[in-house]
Amino acid sequence: MAYDKFQILKSTAVPLPIENVDTDQIIPARFLKATERIGFGDNLFRDWRYNSDNSPKEQFILNNPIYKGKILVGGKNFGSGSSREHAAWAVYDYGFRCVVSSFFADIFRGNCLNIGVLPVQVSAEFLDKIFKAIEINPETELEVNLQNQTISIVATGEQESFEINSYKKDNMLNGYDDIDYLTKMKDEIKAFVETRPF
């Protein structure tokens, strides 16, 4: 098993209603120097979260104890920019297991799926509903049901379905990853190599 199984996640959520949140904000390049996958959560949103003297910026959402939970809700075009998987690692290491947005950058979405963080793409209208619900009540819980491919606002029952291909869905439900799949295919791959011109 490559990572935690993801089935149903019911949690409060942290709202970040900013568009085009890029990977350099999720984790700045100067924190990419580790040779092991540890401690990245400490630097999640580093420059939005801390001043240059490392004191917390009080107005930033992660420094507000009212907002907590395993779901991060971001504005449109979340995760644009670099291919650094460290961005997904930082999200995971901080404690998030699901990111909700109305639009994701491709590589970030793929990186999340590869480490067991579920990216849930909802309509702009539903994203707005989630932001408003959390604004009114920070204790608002969301429920993400991977088997049914639904996300709902628990208190109101408002719900939307989301897309995920059945291969990735099966992986996430069972905690398998692509390497598990590929290592079983080696003979087929070796035969394929023989057909390549260079």
Add this chain to the structure above:
Amino acid sequence: MNTTLFDKVWDSHVVRKIKDGPDVFFIDRHLIHEVTSPVAFLGLKSRNNSVLYPDKTFATADHNTPTINQHLPVEDPLSANQLKALEENSKEWGITHWGLGHQKNGIVHVVGPENGITLPGATIVCGDSHTSTHGAFGAIAFGIGTSEVEMVLTSQCIMQPKPKKMRINITGELGFGVTPKDVALFIISKLSTSGATGYFVEYAGDVFKQMTMEGRMTVCNLSIEMGARGGIIAPDEKTFEYVKGRLFAPKGEAWDTAMAYWKTLKTDDDAVFDEELTFSADEIEPMITYGTNPGMGTGISQNIPNAEDVEGGVSTYKKSLDYMGFAEGEAMIGKPVDYVFIGSCTNGRIEDFRAFASIVKGRKKAANITAWLVPGSHVVEAAIKEEGLLEIFNKAGFVLREPGCSACLAMNDDKVPAGKVAVSTSNRNFEGRQGPGSRTLLASPLVAAATAVMGVVTDPRTLL
């Protein structure tokens, strides 16, 4: 037969199709560097796997390397540790490794083409989003995450859903002082940073046919900045001429076989794209960005747009201008600048330095400007010296540094201080990209050179 170039290359690399899932996609050439590979090697070991085809992976140190005194030990212990990990992992598995100081060392997307690792019709990946650069050769090339680096090491494959297809045509001829960088920044400003997400882009039309290989690399490099996974340009005689004779390019009979195949790599006349856009070259002038993503760019003679005139959230737009210290409606020309950076996988090749030299020749660096001139590789550095460009730079008050990614992402000491403004030939103007609190204006080497000698944002056409 109604197939696109992209389809031809993609489909020939599918080992297995998974129903309602990704394709098992074969990778011909894999590039690695010190930052995104160590955890992949750890994963490989923890699962008791081995590198399946070490001769298809190539390593170079670039992201965190210093650009001065490379002959001395690297001072930052974390960077030194990553460089050591790259060297040791390469040695352990028999992977070609060009470490710091090696004559073939340089930025991964500069040394790939220089050494014939990049070939038409190939699939190329690297744990770096600007891998899209290699699409200039008619290759399918894109950035991957570290989990996927481990997949390639283990199986020479990754699992990818096939992207949709977009074609961007630019007709006509580029105007005076307009470079490939301007073409790319123009397209991104039209599409936004997410306008091509989910697509692979083919660039077509007169402008790209006329463009040099290095210019095509600059354009394909920036494909990711509009959200596209990659960009591709059909190979032609210029491509074959560039590739021929390079270190890892096919030779003799293998070359002839490859050429026969490469000549088939073009989009059929009746092929259909999911999205097709056409622009005229007349619309493009030298470009510059004013905000905190590469889509926030404008012709250099224009003013910063008003929030109501741009797509997307007004609050996000205003937050971005606040960060830059700019206001709606202000002119870009004449804006004070503190730093100028020429280099990176976007604009760190010899033609970029020739362009820079064409403006600074016989002039002097402005006193208020700190300039970093960083070649993309030792090969570029050597050409700068051989062609006499170094002499031009030195006479004008500029110093040449040693190769690396440098101030593009500021993982080394080349950091722009908080609040300072840099005109940069690199690829991202995100908040803090060039150092915490730094403010970046992306532009071409010509704009960078004009700004470096005048000390404020300057239209290069006034100096050419």
